[in-house]
Amino acid sequence: MNARPLAFANVRLLDPASGYDGPGAVIVTEGVIADVVRGAGPGKLSADIEVIDGQGKLLIPGLIDIRVKTGEPGAEPKETLKSAARAAAAGGVTSMVVQPDTLPVADDPSVVDFILRRARDIELVNVYPAGAATKGCEGKRMAEIGLMRDAGCLYVTDADRPIVDSKVFQRVLAYARSFGVPVAHRPADPWLSAGAAATAGEFASRMGLPSVPVIAEKIGLERDLALAELTRARLIVDQVTTAAALESLKRAKDKGLDVKATTSINHLSFNEIDIGDYRTFCKLDPPLRSEDDRLAVIEAVASGLIDVIVSAHAPAPAEDKRLPYDEAAPGAVGLQTLLPALLTLHHEGHVKLIDLIRTVTSAPADLLGLPAGRLAKGARADLVLVDPNAPVIVDADKLISKSKNSPFDGRRLQGKVLRTLVDGRTVYSA
Template sequence: MQPPADRPTLYVNARLICPASGRDEIGSLLVDDGVIAEVGAKVAPSARAETIDCRSHVLAPGLVDLGAFVGEPGAEHRETIEAASRAAAAGGVTTIVARPDTTPPVDAPEIVDYLMRRARDTASVRFHPMAALTKGLAGNEMTEIGLLLEAGAVAFTDGPRSIASARVMRRAMAYGRDFGALICHHAEDAELSSGGAMNEGEFASRLGLPGRPTAAEAIVIERDVRLAALTGARYHASLVTCAESLDVVRRAKAAGSTVTCGASVAHLTLNENDVGEYRTFFKLAPPLRHEDDRRALVQALADGLIDVVCSAHDPQDVETKRRPFAEADDGAIGLETMLPAALRLVHSGDVTLHRLLAAMSTRPAEMLGLPGGALKAGAPADLVLFDLEAPWVLDAATLKSKSKNTPYDEARLQGRVLRTVVAGRPVYPYG
C-alpha cells in the first residue's frame, strides 16, 4: 500500500455520512498525514490544502469487504492481490479481508507473512488475510490460532468449506475464545447439499437440476450457535441466505450469544429466477434462493439482524464457467459492483443508506478490530466519494478483476464511485 499523501486535502460541499455517529449533513472534511483532521459543517479553509468540491455527493467511510477470494498464492490466473485491489478501489472498497483457501492454504504463520509482504508491494488498498481454522482446510486438526494472530491474521475460517465435525468446531471455538479471535464459518451440510447445482425447489425441478436445500444451511448454523453459547466464542456465520437461518441467528442474539452473520450483495439483490436459461454466472455457493428468502434477507438487513454485507468475491476463469450449468464452478466476482448493486436496496426504499453503509464499513471494522469505518478526527482517511444518483450500465469487459464472471453484466445500476481514498491518498481514479 502507498504511504499517506504529503499534502493535506480538504473535501468541501460533501454530504457527510457516518454510520458510527449517525452524521448526515453537508459539510467538509480535512485530511492531513493520512488521517482525518477535522470533519463537520464548519471546517476552516486551509491555504496548505488541496481543495476538492464534492458537489453534494456522498462522502463516507471506505468499505471493508469481509471474505473475498484473492488468488495468491496458487491461483493467480483467477486473481492477484494487485488486480483485486484495483477492482476494490474502483468499487469504493478500502480494505480487503481475504479468504485462506489458496494453494497452499493460509494455515501457517509464514504464509500470512508472505501475503502481508506481497500486499505491501502490490496492493493499493489495505489487505488483511484470514487464516485457516483447520490445517489444510481438511476439517480435522486445528491450526495454531495464537501464532497466526501474531503473524497478522484477523479472523479464522475454512473459506467455502464447512466443518462437519462438531467436536472439531467446539475445540476451535474454545481456543478462539481464549485469544479473542473471530471464528467465521461457511455453514452448509456437505451431505445434504452434495451434488446440488442450485436452490432446491420448483424452479430447479423445472430446469431438471439437482437442488441444495435451505435446511443444509440452517442445520449447521443451529449447531454452531449452540456451540458458540457453550464455549463463549465470537462466531460469525459468513453467508446466510434463507429465512430459516435468520430465525436461528435471531434466537441466538436474543439469548445473548456473541453471534453475528453476513449476507452477500448477490443474495440480497438476486434470486433463483435470475438463473434463467442455465446462466452459469448466477451459479453461486450458497445458491441464489427463492424470492421470499431474498426479501427476508433484505428485511433482516434493514432491522440490523444482518451485521455485514460483503461482496463474496469469487473469481472464476472462462473455462470453469463455460460448461453445462451443473458442471460449472460456483462463484462470481463482486468487489467492483458491491456498492452500486447494493444501492438498489436504498433506491427501492427497503434499506436506509446509513444502515447499508454500517454493514459495509463500520460493523465489519468493529468486528475485526480494524481502524476505520467512521468519519471522525484521528480516524484513518479511508474514504469513498460516490454519486448516489448516477445511472449507468455495467460492461463486464471494463471491470478491473482478472476474471469477468459477474452476474451484473449489462445490468442497469444507479450510483457510482467517483473517488476512493486510502490513508489520505487517492487510489481511484487511477493517476
C-alpha cells in the first residue's frame, strides 16, 4: 500500500460501469477508492494526502485482460509470470487471466494454486488462472472442473484447441454449469482449420499459403451454440473474427442464451493484407481476416454484440517466428499495446471511447465476477492515468515481454499510459 493517501485531481473520469465521462477527482486510501468527486475539484484536502495533478488526462479503471498466455510453468524462455505482469502494468492492465496450456497443463488444483501463489509473490498485477476444460487440453477426458473452481480458476478452456468430440464438449458444458463456471471455447471446424496459416481467398492463393475458409468459424460456432442451448451452460465464445459467425452469435443472443463473446485487438487492428511479404509477426490463430470481416467485427464491438476485447497475448521467441510463414508459430504479444490500440480505434472514429473502455473494464469484470473494473467509492483502487492523445510508435525490441513478437512493431498508435495503480500501489510510472 502507499504510505500516504492519494488524490488524482484535475482529471477526466471515464467510468463505463456508471456511464460517467467528465471532469472529476478520485481519492485513494488503503488500497480502495475512498471517494469519487464528479464535476468540480475535490475541495480542500488534508495535508497528508499526496495530490497528483492529472492536467486533464484520462483516469479509467485498470484494464482486465481475460486471455493471456505465459510460458510459466514449463516454457519460461517465452514469458514468465513476472515478465508478463511487468508488461501488463506498463500497458495499464491491472488484472489478467492466464491460459491453462502450460507445462504441466493447468488441469488440476495444484497448478491453479501454483499460479496464484507465484502471482502473490510477484506483487504486481492481479493474476487469475483459467483451468483446462479437458485433461492435458487434449479434448478427451474432462478435467477436475469443480476442484479447480474451488482452488480459484475463473473459467475453463482448452485455449487454442477446439474440443472436437461433441459428447465430451456437452459433458464439459453440463458439468461446468453445475458449478457455475463459464466455459470459453474457440469456434472452429477442426478439419477445415487443420494446417491453415491464412484465411482462404485471393490473397492467400497469391501467397501460396495453406488456408482456412471463414465458414469454419461459423460451423464451429453453430455446434457450440447448439450444445450451450441444450445444457443451458455459460459459454464464452473465444475470439469471434468473421462476419458470418456474427450472424450466428446475434441469433443466439436474441434467443436469450447465456453467451458472451470476445475478439482480439489484433483482429480489430489488422487484416490479411498486413501479412505483407510473409511477416510472421502477423501470423495469428485465428488467422487475420479480410477487411470486410475486420470492419464487421468493429461494428459488433460498437453495437455491443461482442462483449469483451482481449490482447490474446501469446509470446513466441525469435527462433519460433524466424521460419517460413507456414512453419512459424502463431501468436503475438499484446499486453503493452492493448490500450493504445484501443484508443487508436477511437481516434479513427470507429467506436465511442466509453464503449471501447467498457470491453476491457466493467464488461469482463461482470462476466467473471471480479471486484474491479469501475470507479466507485469502496471499489478496489486499480486505476490507470492515460494521455489519450500522446503518439506512440511501437518498437518491439523495447517491449517488456521476454518475447518481442508484436504485429504492431513500427506502427504509430495514439495513447500513452502514464501511471498504473493496483490496490492503490503504483506498479508503473512513465
